[in-house]
Amino acid sequence: MWLGPMFLVVSSDADNATVILKTTLHKTLVHKFGKIIIGQGSIFAPVDIWRRRRKILVPSFxxxxVKQxxxxxxxxxxxxxxxxKSHVGKGNFSCWNDVSNYTLDSVCETVFGMNVELQRQLDNPFFSAIEELMKTTAPRIFQPWFYSxxxxxxxxxxxxxANLKKIIYGFIEDLICKKKEQIRVGGNEEKTDNPAHNTKLNFKTFIELMIENSKDDAYTLAELxxxxVVLLVAANDTSAVGICNTILMLSQHTDIQERVYKEMKxxxxxxxxxxxxxxLLKLKYTKAVINESLRFYPPVPFIIRSCKEDLTLPSGITYPEGTDIVINIWGMHHNPQYWGEDVNVFNPDRFMTEQIPKAFMPFSYGVRNCIGQQYAMLSLTTTLVSLLRKYRFIPATNFKYDKNNPIRLSFDLMLKNVERYPLQIEDRDKI
Structure with missing residues (x-):
């Protein structure tokens, strides 16, 4: 296909995708648009910058x-x-904002060791800036007249x-400076305006680990x-989308939800x-449900790589130097060749076997895959346990989804439900 002046080859074949993702590490022109958010952050960085930063980041995960x-x-x-609790028995509500604020709070605490309490704020400029920046960045990919x-x-x-980025980077710079000062004076205590929340941390934050792991090749403030920002945007959105999709599917499939609850009990x-x-590792069916949710609605629907030399695929096709390749994760996740004729049926049992098809790539594949996948899976599993212990999710009124009436999605760097995940909840203790 063509995107303005760019010619792209789209691959939905798992064998080809594994070779491409293992051997072709360069990002293409389209990824430069993401640099508006994260600069030279490791997701979109050129290979030489990515290699150095990846080497520093991997030990941190x-x-x-992560288990801490x-x-x-x-x-x-x-x-x-x-x-x-405020939504129990009160009809339809959108769970996106509550869940996204939860994941942002969790990420801020694990990255910086500080509880910024976004969940307790009705309107936070940092959260709003991230949301708006993601929404305004994605359209440029499909507007070739803005490629220049x-x-x-x-x-x-x-x-x-530019204004949104100032808000985000100002917030993060403030947290980094506070954390560096804590490290300088030899403390690891979370300070908030509420003395009751001032606690001694019993884990090392990602910022501390990155500073320690880069001591021989120290990160600058700009690199930190x-x-x-990579950790905040990637970890927040991936976890929030994964949680909301899973909750939404459980509300539509109450038999599966009860099976998950039974396993938890x-x-x-x-x-x-x-x-x-x-x-958490013993919750095999719960993990299968999360995996099926990630297959059904992969947060990142495609990945783009650029060939810097000729690449011959298992199929015998050769992509010449300069070819830009779209790895169609959505296509692989919905291909009956890999998943069977019930590919459009939500069926977690397909992940209860030892063999998971190689076409399953919600966190990409190869050496440039998502290093935070274990973090995301632990966040998803812990959240499901906490919520299902307390609540039962049921379909929102007039929002019944099935293979003939699929969920409507929008793309703003991640795939998200247009209706922002409507559902209803009931209190388990009162049923």
Whole structure:
């Protein structure tokens, strides 16, 4: 297909996609548009910059660190559960804002070690700026007349994005400076305006880990800002979209929801003890439900790579140097060749086998895949446990989805439900 002056080859073949994603690491022209948000952050960075930063970032996502964040997720989940309480038995409501504020709070705490309490604020400029910046960035991909930076910088949307970026980077710079000062004086204590919330942290934050891991090749403040924005935008949106999609599908498939709840009761019981990694890993069916949700509605529907040399695929086709390739994750996730004729049926049991089709790529594939996938899965699982212990989700009035009436989606760098995830909730204890 053509996007203005750009010629793109689209691949929905899993064998070809694995080869492309393992061997072709360069991002294409389209990805430069994301730099408005994250500069040279590792998602869209050129390969030479990406290699150095990836080397520093990977140790920060080691399982021994990520599992410590379960306590953060669970603490923030308690606030989310309380927020949902106001919607019990009151008809349709959109769960997007509540869930997105929860994920932002969780990410801010795990990245900076600070509870910014976005969930308790009715209107936060930081959250609003991220939402608007994502929405205004995506359309440029499909507007070739704005591919020229010189032309784009004359547009009102560019000037608006510059203001939004100032809000986001100002917020993050303030948190980084506070964290650096904590590290300088040898403390690791979360300070808030409420003395009751001032607690000694029992984990190392991502910022601390990045500073430690880069000590021989230290990150500059600008680099820390860019990678912090990557973590905030990527971790927040991926987790929030994943949680909302899963909740929405559970509301539409109450039999599956009850099976998840039954598994949680069998594994965790009625205990109010803190969740552990061991508990979460035992929730096999819950993980299958999350995977099926990610297959059905992958947050990132496509990935684009650029060939810097000729590439011969298993099919025998050769992409010449300079070819831009779209890896169609949505296409692979909905291809009956890999998933069977019931590909458009929400069926978590397809993930209960040992063999998961190679066409399953919600977090990309290869060395340039998403390094935060374990983080996202733990956030999703912890949140589902916390919510399903307390509530039952049921379909919103006049919003029944099935294979003949699919959910309407919009693209603003992530795929999101146009209606912002409407559903209803009931209190389990009163049913």
């Amino acid at each position: 080691a399982p021994r660190y 964040f379960i306590a953060v997720f669970e603490a923030q989940d308690k606030i989310l559960v309380e927020k949902f 930076d010189a032309i784009y910088k004359l547009s009102p949307v560019f000037r608006r994005q 800002q860019e990678e912090a 069998e594994v965790i019981g009625d205990s109010n003890n803190p969740l552990t990694l061991n508990d």
